[in-house]
Amino acid sequence: MERAEAEAIYEQGREAVVAVLLALSAQIAAQEVQIAKLAARVAELERRLARNSRNSSMPPSQDPPSAPERRRAPSSKRSQGAQPGHRGHGRRLAPVEALDEIVDYWPERCACGHRFSAAERYPVGKSARHQVAELPSITVMLSEHRLHRLRCPDCGAETRAELPPGVPVGAFGPRLQAAVVTLAVRNRISRRDTTELFRELFGARISAGSIDAIVQRTATVLKEPYEELLCQIRAAPVVNVDETGWRLRGGKRTLWGALTVRAALFRIAADRHEREAKALLGEQFAGIACSDRWWAYNYLGPERRQLCWAHLMRDFTAHSEGLGAQKEFGLAGLEIAKRLFVAWDRYRQDDDRARLNEQIAPLKCELRALLEQAARKSARNCRHRTLAKNLLKRWPALWTFASEPGVEPTNNHAERGLRGAVIYRKLSLGSQSDQGERSIERLLSASVTCRLQRRSLFAYLSDALTAKACGGPIPLLV
Secondary structure (H helix, E strand, C coil), X not given: CHHHHHHHHHHHHHHHHHHHHHHHHHHHHHHHHHHHHHHHHHHHHHHHHCCCXXXXXXXXXXXXXXXXXXXXXXCCCCCCCCCCXXXXXXXXXXXXXXXXXXXXXXXXXXXXXXXXXXXXXXXXXXXXXXXXXXXXXXXXCCCCCCCCEEECCCCCCEEECCCXXXXXXXXXXXXXXXXXXXXXXXXXXXXXXXXXXXXXXHCCCCCHHHHHHHHHHHHHHCHHHHHHHHHHHHHCCEEEEEEEEEEECCEEXXXXXXXXCCCEEEEEEXXXXXXXXXXXXXXXXXXXXXXXXXXXXXXXXXXHEEXXXXXXXXXXXXXXXCCHHHHHHHHHHHHHHHHHHHHHHHHHHHCCHHHHXXXXXXXHHHHHHHHHHHHCCCHHHHHHHHHHHHHHHCHHHHCHHHCCCCCCCCCHHHHHHHHHHHHHHHHHCCECCHHHHHHHHHHHHHHHHHXXXXXXXXXXXXXXXXXXHHCCCCCCCC
């Protein structure tokens, strides 16, 4: 009896121990899963913390203090400035016919003490020329247009004269309005600072509200040139496209930019979706779009795209800062990218496309092998495997520049075009109305297009506003 009771107690104890061990095993398994998730999260946070302008699309202005110093060209061991024997580059003298005034000066006495008389003023050799550029006293020309009334001798009605074409209906002329808009858009001067500048430089009194009204009216005048510019962009054989953030009453929006060699068009939209890319380029876009790897451009076939190698180089840099196979993948990709840019620089010097393709051919083979090897890696290397699969899927878009004239391997043209718009957004905090968005689209497009054409924005706006006042056709931007 005692033995049976002992065996029963033993069985009960063993079952309790097994239950405890099973519970502990389940708890350990759950903790291992949680630890793996936390380790992955820590790795992701560390990767984000290590982001800078070298390994991501962050601008250099947002680099953290811990970011590595940007690489500089090796020092030449020479002192700063011009070197001995360097031929100086001074300001060129203007031709005599371009001068407004010539003032002659004669020496009064010699070093020996002799005083020169007027009769002795016979020049010896060429005179030394010293030119001074100066602004005249500038003031706004204020004209009054009096509209007289006459009484009709037949019916007795009073008739008032009308303003002739060319006289602005408002209080400011085309050139003054063009100056206001140029300062606001190209030079990004605030409304308040513009009022001070006009008062101090030109003696003109103009309120901040009038300045804003001038900017809005000018944007209305640019409606037709903007629409024509949009048609030109959509019909262009090569377009560089990029997008950046915008604000509407504090809410998030997106500013899209499409640029050619001589034209730039900006459009503010709700987001960075594919539908907005189609709205910008058009459903029937048949050219080549140079862009980054953002998915919104994937509706275009790889043969009609050029992926930015500058972005790709930053991706390889980020992977080269990883561990193991990821680091090897990044370093190998960086080496290929550097050799590609060397070949591109040579092409820009000699314009020999056959030689460019000859130098790029082995790079294609090396990169293809690298990407296919990375795409076969296990899930532990999913980060660079994802990049490898993405590039293999869009393989033709990596090499369009080698065969298509006018296509470059980077999207720097679009990024430089957006730089001024980004600064404008940071200073103005975006737009406050839908009409304000339409206005800044047109004004930024006109500003950057004139810059690409080496054309005066002030002169173009003056012509456009004058044409509007006269009732004539508005000059186009292209």
